[in-house]
Amino acid sequence: MEISFRDLMTVFHGMGFGALFMLAFSAALAELYRMSAPGAPSIPSAREHNLLLFYLSIMVILAWGAVLSGAYIVYPWYRAAVPPGVTDLADYPKFLLTSNPKTSAWHSLGMEWKEHVAWLAPIAMTMVAYVFAKYGPALARQKEIRTAVIGFAVVAFVATGVAGAFGAFLNKYAPVRGGAMIEIIAGEQEGE
Amino acid sequence: MIMANIKPIRPDEIPNGPGAAAILAAGIGCAAMGIFALAGDAFASLNHFFTFYAPTGALSGVWTSAVIVWLVAWFVLSRRWAPKNVEMTKVLSVSFALLAVGVLLTFPPVMDLIQGR
Incomplete structure (x- = not known):
C-alpha cells in the first residue's frame, strides 16, 4: 500500500484539518448554545468552560491549518503551469479541468469559490473563541453577542462545507498527484 | 465613534466593548x-x-x-471600545452586513455579475 507525497499532503489538508474541523462544528454549536442560552439548566462549571474553550481553540488551529495548508501546499500543485510540449494534463489539475467544457466549471465555480470562501471560517472561528474566552457563561446576559457568535459560527460551518464538498469533488475529477511514492504497508503479491 | 459608551457599566459586568470590537x-x-478577491479578479494590475x-x-496577497x-481593525476597535458598553444592535447589523458582503463577493457568479461577464 503506497501513496504519493502530494496525495498524502492533500489528505492532511482535507481530512487532517478540514474534515476534523467540520466534524467539530456540531458539538461546538450545540455546546455554545447550551452553555450560553438564557435559562440554561445550570451554570457551567469552570472545568466545563475551560473544556469548551480548549475545544474551540483546537478548532481555530484546525481552521487555520486547513486554509494555510491548502493555499501553500496543495493549491500550488493544483494550479501549476503546464510546461511547453506537455500534452498529458494529469499532473496539472487546473488545466485538466479547464481543457474540457464538461469539467471547466469545477474550476471556475468550485475552486474559485472554495479558495476564497474558506478564509471566512478561520476569521469567524477566531472571533468566536476569543469572545467565548472573554465572556464564557456571561454570554447568557449578552444576547446580541451570543447571536453574533452563533451566527458567525454557522456561516463558518457553511463556508467550510462549501470548501470541503468542492475539495472532495475536485479531487475526484482532477486529483493532485505526484511526488515521491511513500510505502505505508508492504503488501504481498497474490501468487499462483 | 457614535456606537460607543451608551450605557454605564455595573461593577460586576464585563463591558460589551471587547466583544463588539471582535465581532465588528x-x-x-x-x-x-x-x-x-473581487478586486484581484477584476483588475490585472x-x-x-x-x-x-x-x-x-x-x-496569497488577497488573504494576507x-x-x-x-x-488592524480589531486592534483599533479594541483600543477604543475595551472599557465601554457600545450599542450592540448597530454593531451587530453592520457586522452581519459586512459578513454578507464577504460571503457574496467570494461567490464567483456574483463576482462575474459585478464585472458584467
Missing part, C-alpha cells in the same frame, strides 16, 4: 476578503499586486491583506 472586526475582515507568493498567485485589515 471579524465582519470587516470577511468583507475585506470578498472585496480583495491588482492581481499582479496581490501575488505575494508566485506559486499561490493572487490568493484581508487578515491584516481584520487584525
Whole structure:
C-alpha cells in the first residue's frame, strides 16, 4: 500500500484539518448554545468552560491549518503551469479541468469559490473563541453577542462545507498527484 | 465613534466593548476578503499586486491583506471600545452586513455579475 507525497499532503489538508474541523462544528454549536442560552439548566462549571474553550481553540488551529495548508501546499500543485510540449494534463489539475467544457466549471465555480470562501471560517472561528474566552457563561446576559457568535459560527460551518464538498469533488475529477511514492504497508503479491 | 459608551457599566459586568470590537472586526475582515478577491479578479494590475507568493498567485496577497485589515481593525476597535458598553444592535447589523458582503463577493457568479461577464 503506497501513496504519493502530494496525495498524502492533500489528505492532511482535507481530512487532517478540514474534515476534523467540520466534524467539530456540531458539538461546538450545540455546546455554545447550551452553555450560553438564557435559562440554561445550570451554570457551567469552570472545568466545563475551560473544556469548551480548549475545544474551540483546537478548532481555530484546525481552521487555520486547513486554509494555510491548502493555499501553500496543495493549491500550488493544483494550479501549476503546464510546461511547453506537455500534452498529458494529469499532473496539472487546473488545466485538466479547464481543457474540457464538461469539467471547466469545477474550476471556475468550485475552486474559485472554495479558495476564497474558506478564509471566512478561520476569521469567524477566531472571533468566536476569543469572545467565548472573554465572556464564557456571561454570554447568557449578552444576547446580541451570543447571536453574533452563533451566527458567525454557522456561516463558518457553511463556508467550510462549501470548501470541503468542492475539495472532495475536485479531487475526484482532477486529483493532485505526484511526488515521491511513500510505502505505508508492504503488501504481498497474490501468487499462483 | 457614535456606537460607543451608551450605557454605564455595573461593577460586576464585563463591558460589551471587547466583544463588539471582535465581532465588528471579524465582519470587516470577511468583507475585506470578498472585496480583495473581487478586486484581484477584476483588475490585472491588482492581481499582479496581490501575488505575494508566485506559486499561490493572487490568493496569497488577497488573504494576507484581508487578515491584516481584520487584525488592524480589531486592534483599533479594541483600543477604543475595551472599557465601554457600545450599542450592540448597530454593531451587530453592520457586522452581519459586512459578513454578507464577504460571503457574496467570494461567490464567483456574483463576482462575474459585478464585472458584467
